[in-house]
Amino acid sequence: MKGQGGQNRDDVVVIGAGIVGVCCALQLAERGLSVTVIDRKPPCEETSFGNAGVISPWSCVPQSVPGLWRKLPKWLLDPQGPVFIRKRHAPVFLPWALKFLAAGRPDRVDVVGDAMMALSRNSPANYRALLQDTPALELVQDSVYVFVYRQAAQANLDQLGWRMRKMRDVPLSLIGGAELREREPDISPAYEAAILIHEQGRALNPAAIGKAIADKAKALGVRFNLSETRTISRHGDGWTAICGDRQYNARKMVLAAGVWSASLLKPLGFNLPLEAERGYHLLCREPGININNSIMDVEHMCVASQMAAGVRIAGTAEFAGIQAAPDHRRAFVFRKALQSLFPGINTDQAEPWMGRRPTFPDSLPCIGPVAGQDGLFAAFGHSHYGLGQAPTTGRIIADCVTGRKSDINLQPYRTGRFT
Numbered sequence: 001m002k003g004q005g006g007q008n009r010d011d012v013v014v015i016g017a018g019i020v021g022v023c024c025a026l027q028l029a030e031r032g033l034s035v036t037v038i039d040r041k042p043p044c045e046e047t048s049f050g051n052a053g054v055i056s057p058w059s060c061v062p063q064s065v066p067g068l069w070r071k072l073p074k075w076l077l078d079p080q081g082p083v084f085i086r087k088r089h090a091p092v093f094l095p096w097a098l099k100f101l102a103a104g105r106p107d108r109v110d111v112v113g114d115a116m117m118a119l120s121r122n123s124p125a126n127y128r129a130l131l132q133d134t135p136a137l138e139l140v141q142d143s144v145y146v147f148v149y150r151q152a153a154q155a156n157l158d159q160l161g162w163r164m165r166k167m168r169d170v171p172l173s174l175i176g177g178a179e180l181r182e183r184e185p186d187i188s189p190a191y192e193a194a195i196l197i198h199e200q201g202r203a204l205n206p207a208a209i210g211k212a213i214a215d216k217a218k219a220l221g222v223r224f225n226l227s228e229t230r231t232i233s234r235h236g237d238g239w240t241a242i243c244g245d246r247q248y249n250a251r252k253m254v255l256a257a258g259v260w261s262a263s264l265l266k267p268l269g270f271n272l273p274l275e276a277e278r279g280y281h282l283l284c285r286e287p288g289i290n291i292n293n294s295i296m297d298v299e300h301m302c303v304a305s306q307m308a309a310g311v312r313i314a315g316t317a318e319f320a321g322i323q324a325a326p327d328h329r330r331a332f333v334f335r336k337a338l339q340s341l342f343p344g345i346n347t348d349q350a351e352p353w354m355g356r357r358p359t360f361p362d363s364l365p366c367i368g369p370v371a372g373q374d375g376l377f378a379a380f381g382h383s384h385y386g387l388g389q390a391p392t393t394g395r396i397i398a399d400c401v402t403g404r405k406s407d408i409n410l411q412p413y414r415t416g417r418f419t
């Protein structure tokens with residue numbers, strides 16, 4: 001379709017080659033559209049590089065839930081705790097935090113839970129479909145999500161998050177320490193119980209999965225350009241991305257630039273509450289132990305998983321803005337958590353990493369047409385769930401761009417919902 005109407009321009013330009021951008025690009029190309037992807041880095045070298053690898057078809061519990069505020073003081077007072085706010089960032093963070101707490105009202109959480117689930121459903125199968133005929137297919141493994149507890153009494157299925165999952169028929173079970181060690185022989189005997197979420201997927205190398213999707217898109221003709229987009233603007237009946245001395249024109253544009261998307265939209269009059277929720281991981285090469293599933297350490301709020309390169313443990317919410325340098329001490333905090341989970345682990349070769357979750361206060365992304373900007377589509381803000389939700393996001397975007405009605409209600413993901 002390139003060159004229609006006498007103009008040499010693409011049907012679609014996608015800004016951002018993270019997991020969301022590559023899933024959009026492939027599914028747009030599969031619909032026969034000509035697509036260019038612009039990213040200053042190769043595919044999946046930012047947030048999508050180092051996540052915990054959980055591909056959950058059952059994500060339906062938002063980050064903000066009723067009563068969460070009671071836990072905040074304890075977390076914030078502990079410099080090694082799961083939530084950290086750099087002082088200099090506090091004036092920007094506080095208005096966002098008020099919106100975050102408001103999003104956890106009892107009358108909101110179920111609406112958000114349903115909207116999360118709609119994006120997450122069937123995610124392992126969706127990846128397998130996208131990765132069909134690529135060597136990366138084997139990087140998506142069947143898995144169980146194992147929430148481990150030191151005391152049996154803590155594993156309480158009556159807590160809100162578990163009730164929300166049960167209401168949505170998420171397959172759960174509660175097991176004792178003996179069964180936990182049958183499933184995970186290397187786990188410490190200090191853990192007395194676990195709650196399992198079944199029928200999950202896990203990624204053995206999230207970045208390699210994204211790169212394989214990008215390669216498949218390239219084989220369908222999608223071009224990947226290494227450029228930094230400075231501004232986006234409407235140009236005649238299409239859209240232009242201005243990148244240094246080059247510009248890319250297309251009939252339609254998809255903004256999938258993760259946490260950087262909000263600043264590209266700002267000149268068009270949008271002031272979106274998108275925070276960089278910075279997370280860390282520690283990768284232990286030669287760990288000397290094996291993990292069969294994704295393990296959520298409920299005490300330290302981090303997830304340990306066996307990756308192709310070693311054991312990766314990931315978590316933390318650090319609010320310090322997009323630009324601040326990483327504080328890798330926050331990644332090395334995980335060493336203690338790993339040693340208490342797996343007493344036999346070797347953590348000598350441990351490599352830290354930091355990535356920026358693009359997080360809105362209501363745990364939902366923006367997906368779909370940007371109001372008042374004909375031909376511009378949002379695909380960003382997937383916070384903790386972007387790996388799992390990227391394939392369905394790509395399908396929705398392909399529907400929107402080709403004028404097909406999505407089978408998912410897009411109201412909860414409106415860009416205008418914060419005004």
Ligand SMILES: Cc1cc2nc3c(=O)[nH]c(=O)nc-3n(C[C@H](O)[C@H](O)[C@H](O)COP(=O)(O)OP(=O)(O)OC[C@H]3O[C@@H](n4cnc5c(N)ncnc54)[C@H](O)[C@@H]3O)c2cc1C
Nearest residue numbers: 016018020048051052053054229258260279385386387388
């Ligand atoms: C520690 C941690 C653990 C996580 N664990 C999980 C998990 O287990 N399961 C799960 O589902 N999710 C998880 N997530 C969340 C998930 O990783 C993110 O939601 C997802 O990676 C977001 O993808 P994205 O494509 O929107 O953003 P990104 O991967 O950040 O991609 C955005 C891209 O846009 C490009 N870009 C930005 N601005 C410009 C510009 N101006 N010009 C050109 N290019 C630009 C960037 O270079 C980047 O490549 C985790 C995140 C973290 C940090």
